[in-house]
Amino acid sequence: MSGGTTGKPDGKPHYAGHRERLRARFLTAPDVLPDYELLELILFRSIPRRDVKPLAKDLIARFGGLSEVLSAAPERLLEVSGVSDSIVTELRILREAGLRMARAAVIEKEVISSWQELLDYCSASMAHNPIEQFRILFLDRKNVLIADEVQQKGTVDHTPVYPREVVKRALELNASALILVHNHPSGDPTPSGADIEMTRRIAETAKPLGIELHDHLVVGKNRHASFRSLGLI
Structure with a gap:
């Protein structure tokens, strides 16, 4: 047949x-x-x-x-x-x-000069995730990315984040700076009040220990929001 x-x-x-x-x-x-x-x-x-x-x-x-x-x-x-x-x-x-491939474009490279590649990597990793995910990019004194770790996975609209755990991990890696990244499964990357408060608490916990918070990126479906660009850091 x-x-x-x-x-x-x-x-x-x-x-x-x-x-x-x-x-x-x-x-x-x-x-x-x-x-x-x-x-x-x-x-x-x-x-x-x-x-x-x-x-x-x-x-x-x-x-x-x-x-x-x-x-x-x-x-x-x-x-x-x-x-x-x-x-x-x-x-x-x-x-x-x-x-x-996207990760190879940013790992062990100076983040500021590879910023678009970093955004592309974060978008590819998280933009279409159906649950909220919180990850941390750890940088050394030259702003070279030394580690990228998912800290928490939550629900469709919430991820529990503990500032002391974030800073503890940074100290373990001997990191000098952090970039926080999380996604909004709704697709809208506008930071929420809870996002802003959590970021403030992490920055305040990290600063006395000599760890700088460079930025917090919120990844949506087709765009992202930067706390630094929005004046929130």
């Missing part, structure tokens, strides 16, 4: 030529491919004998974009008809590779 996959005089499935053309276009100009076509290329590996364009479009429509698909929780991906465990694994591998 053909299963409706041939449709060509040479007996090849109808999607074979499409895959060859899409791969050629990618190799020539990868940056011009829309999200769904790039996702098709990813799905080729997990689904070798089926037209994957409908699934790619379904995933983009469901989650909003390629980065959102790559960041989606496995259980949510599996809710989409046609998504298997192997597809989820493939997407998670690609996400992890992307995060490691």
Whole structure:
């Protein structure tokens, strides 16, 4: 039985030529491919004998974009008809590779001169996280990033943060400065009153010990807020 996959005089499935053309276009100009076509290329590996364009479009429509698909929780991906465990694994591998590339662009580098790369890394790591996450970037005396650690994970709108624990960890790492980062799953990076109060308490706890708080970044879906730029530090 053909299963409706041939449709060509040479007996090849109808999607074979499409895959060859899409791969050629990618190799020539990868940056011009829309999200769904790039996702098709990813799905080729997990689904070798089926037209994957409908699934790619379904995933983009469901989650909003390629980065959102790559960041989606496995259980949510599996809710989409046609998504298997192997597809989820493939997407998670690609996400992890992307995060490691972004992290390599900032770790052990002077943060001020790599500020955009730092913002890109924070956004890639946290922008699409469905729960609030609090992480700390620890810097040495030359503002070189020496550690990036997730301190707490909370709920959709709250993460408990303890200033003494933050400062204790900074002392253990011999850090001279900190950058606080957390995400707002709602997508709006506007600092809340609780964010402002928590930041003030951390700054006041760190300062007498010679640890400077450089900034506190709040990451939303498509933008971020900087406490320093807002005059809150």
